[in-house]
Amino acid sequence: MLPAGTDELVGAYSGWDDRVAAILSKAKGDILSFALYHRRRDPVWVDGRVALVGDACHAMLPYQAQGASQAMEDAAVLAEELGGATDDVIDIALRRYVDRRAKHAGMVQDASLQNKAFYHYPDGPQQQARDELLRQGFDGESDVSYHWLWSGTPLNDPDLGAYEYRFAR
Numbered sequence: 643m644l645p646a647g648t649d650e651l652v653g654a655y656s657g658w659d660d661r662v663a664a665i666l667s668k669a670k671g672d673i674l675s676f677a678l679y680h681r682r683r684d685p686v687w688v689d690g691r692v693a694l695v696g697d698a699c700h701a702m703l704p705y706q707a708q709g710a711s712q713a714m715e716d717a718a719v720l721a722e723e724l725g726g727a728t729d730d731v732i733d734i735a736l737r738r739y740v741d742r743r744a745k746h747a748g749m750v751q752d753a754s755l756q757n758k759a760f761y762h763y764p765d766g767p768q769q770q771a772r773d774e775l776l777r778q779g780f781d782g783e784s785d786v787s788y789h790w791l792w793s794g795t796p797l798n799d800p801d802l803g804a805y806e807y808r809f810a811r
């Protein structure tokens with residue numbers, strides 16, 4: 643991260659609606675500039691009894707606003723797996739945690755990348771079609787279907803929740 647000034651912030655949006663510049667010009671305090679990276683699906687989440695969760699194993703672009711959500715889902719599933727595990731099956735529990743989470747988190751990483759393109763079309767027919775879609779009360783936020791992302795629960799036992807599950811055993 644690098645410190646940046648108000649001028650740089652406003653300058654990054656030159657050509658946008660004047661109201662954007664007006665809002666940004668009022669920024670006070672520290673302004674930081676940082677790069678956004680797409681990360682490939684991480685093939686290694688567990689090494690021995692060390693397991694990764696969250697950004698450590700599936701850092702993603704922000705275009706689905708899902709980084710923290712996915713980290714929490716990791717934690718919930720990990721708690722569910724470890725909550726029922728005795729010492730001799732911890733390795734299996736960690737493997738099951740990865741099996742339950744890696745594919746899903748990877749899909750969100752990919753969908754976030756897809757949204758990057760969707761949100762950044764240059765002015766032209768594609769951008770106009772997108773804007774029209776959004777204007778018409780599009781059922782979603784982008785052209786990525788959200789049903790798989792926003793429906794259901796990562797937990798096997800959604801009624802209990804991870805915390806109660808541990809103590810109910």
Ligand SMILES: Cc1cc2nc3c(=O)[nH]c(=O)nc-3n(C[C@H](O)[C@H](O)[C@H](O)COP(=O)(O)OP(=O)(O)OC[C@H]3O[C@@H](n4cnc5c(N)ncnc54)[C@H](O)[C@@H]3O)c2cc1C
Nearest residue numbers: 695696697698699701702704706707708709710711712713
């Ligand atoms: C501007 C911005 C907006 C965002 N908006 C959203 C959003 O709307 N919705 C959403 O779901 N996600 C959002 N995210 C993403 C979300 O913040 C992250 O995906 C989430 O915080 C990841 O959680 P984490 O626990 O994996 O990592 P972190 O929250 O990064 O936690 C890691 C912690 O480890 C600590 N740490 C690092 N190294 C060490 C060390 N050596 N020893 C001890 N501690 C250490 C760090 O200080 C930090 O506290 C946003 C992120 C940013 C930057």
